[in-house]
Amino acid sequence: SVRARIIGTGSYLPDKILTNAALSQTVDTSDSWIRSRTGIAQRHIAADGQYTSDLAFKAARAALARAQVDAAEVDLIVLATTTPDNTFPSTAVKVQAMLGMQRGAAFDVQAVCSGFIYALSVADNFIRAGQAKTVLVIGAETFSRILDWEDRATCVLFGDGAGAVVLRGETTDGSHARPPGILSTHLHSDGRFANLLYVDGGASSTQSVGHVRMSGREVFRHAVVNLAAVVVEALHANGLDQSDIDWIVPHQANKRILDGTARKLGVAPDRVVVTVDKHANTSAASVPLALDEAVRDGRIKEGDLVLMEAMGGGLTWGAALVRW
Numbered sequence: 001s002v003r004a005r006i007i008g009t010g011s012y013l014p015d016k017i018l019t020n021a022a023l024s025q026t027v028d029t030s031d032s033w034i035r036s037r038t039g040i041a042q043r044h045i046a047a048d049g050q051y052t053s054d055l056a057f058k059a060a061r062a063a064l065a066r067a068q069v070d071a072a073e074v075d076l077i078v079l080a081t082t083t084p085d086n087t088f089p090s091t092a093v094k095v096q097a098m099l100g101m102q103r104g105a106a107f108d109v110q111a112v113c114s115g116f117i118y119a120l121s122v123a124d125n126f127i128r129a130g131q132a133k134t135v136l137v138i139g140a141e142t143f144s145r146i147l148d149w150e151d152r153a154t155c156v157l158f159g160d161g162a163g164a165v166v167l168r169g170e171t172t173d174g175s176h177a178r179p180p181g182i183l184s185t186h187l188h189s190d191g192r193f194a195n196l197l198y199v200d201g202g203a204s205s206t207q208s209v210g211h212v213r214m215s216g217r218e219v220f221r222h223a224v225v226n227l228a229a230v231v232v233e234a235l236h237a238n239g240l241d242q243s244d245i246d247w248i249v250p251h252q253a254n255k256r257i258l259d260g261t262a263r264k265l266g267v268a269p270d271r272v273v274v275t276v277d278k279h280a281n282t283s284a285a286s287v288p289l290a291l292d293e294a295v296r297d298g299r300i301k302e303g304d305l306v307l308m309e310a311m312g313g314g315l316t317w318g319a320a321l322v323r324w
C-alpha cells in the first residue's frame with residue numbers, strides 16, 4: 001500500500017514583532033493579563049503590501065529545499081487559509097505561479113484554525129488514491145488583517161505566519177516494522193456552533209471582509225473536550241494509546257488549552273510543542289510552524305510518533321497521526 005511521508009518542513013514569520021507591551025499602548029490591555037490568560041508574549045505582523053501568498057511562498061520554498069524536491073515535481077498544492085489574498089483566485093494558484101510551476105493543480109481549503117489538519121488529510125487521501133505523488137501542503141495567514149484592533153478580547157490573541165510540508169507517496173513493502181508516514185487523519189465539524197467564532201463579513205453577505213467575532217469562554221470549553229476526544233480516536237484507530245506518543249504538535253491557540261488538553265489526556269507537558277508564546281494564534285499556520293521548529297531543533301527524530309491536532313471556527317476539529 002501507499003503511505004504519504006513528510007519529507008520536508010518549512011516556515012516563515014514576518015519580520016515585524018508586536019509585543020504585549022507595544023499592544024497595550026493602543027488597546028486597553030496589559031502584558032500580565034495577556035500572559036496569564038493565554039501564555040502569549042508577542043506575535044509577528046505582516047508588512048504593508050505583504051500578502052498571505054508571500055508568506056506561503058517563503059514557507060513552501062523552505063520546505064521544498066529541505067526535502068530536496070524541485071517545484072516542477074509537485075503534483076498538487078493544498079493551501080489552508082482563512083485570509084486569502086483575494087476572494088478569488090485561490091491563494092494556492094498564486095503560490096503555484098510564484099514557485100514557477102507550470103503543471104499540477106492547486107486549491108485552497110478553508111477550515112480556519114483546523115485548516116492545516118484538513119489540508120493534510122486531503123493531501124493524504126490524494127496520495128493514497130494514487131492521484132498525486134508529491135504534494136505541497138501549506139498553512140498561511142495574515143490574520144492581523146481581519147482583526148478588530150479596538151476589540152481587546154480578540155485582537156491580542158492572533159498573529160501572522162506560514163508553514164509548509166512536502167509529502168511524498170511511498171510504497172510500503174512490508175520490510176519496515178514501523179514504516180514512516182501518515183498513519184491516519186480524523187476530521188470533524190459541527191456547524192451548529194458557527195456563531196461562537198466567525199467573521200462578520202464576506203463576499204455574499206456584506207461585500208466586505210469583516211472582522212473576527214468570538215465567544216471566548218464557550219470556544220475554550222469546546223476546545224478541550226473535542227481535542228481530547230479526537231486524539232483518543234486517532235490513537236485507538238491505530239491500536240495505540242497515549243503512552244505511545246512522542247510529540248504532540250497542537251494548534252497554538254492558547255497555553256491554557258494546550259495544558260488542559262495534555263492534562264485531560266494524561267500526556268506529560270514536556271511532550272507538547274509550544275510556540276504560542278512567540279507566535280500567538282496563527283490559525284492554519286500554527287501547526288506547521290510548530291512542526292518545523294521541533295523538526296529543525298532536533299526534538300522530532302526518525303521513528304517518533306507525532307500527533308497533530310487542531311480546533312477552530314465552524315466549529316471544526318481534527319487530528320493526524322504521523323510516524324516520523
Ligand code: ACO
Nearest residue numbers: 029033037113152153156216217219220223253254311312
Ligand atoms: N485585556 C484585559 N482585559 C480583557 C482583555 C484584554 N485583552 N480581554 C478581555 N478582557 C476582560 C473582559 O472584558 C472581562 O472583563 P469583565 O469581567 O469586566 O467583563 C474579563 O477580562 C474576563 O473576560 P473573559 O472573556 O471572560 O476572559 P477569559 O478568562 O475567558 O479569557 C480568553 C478570555 C483568553 C479569550 C479565553 O476565553 C480563551 O482563551 N478562549 C479560547 C478562545 C481561543 O483561543 N480562540 C482562538 C480560536 S479557536 C481555537 O483556535 C481553539
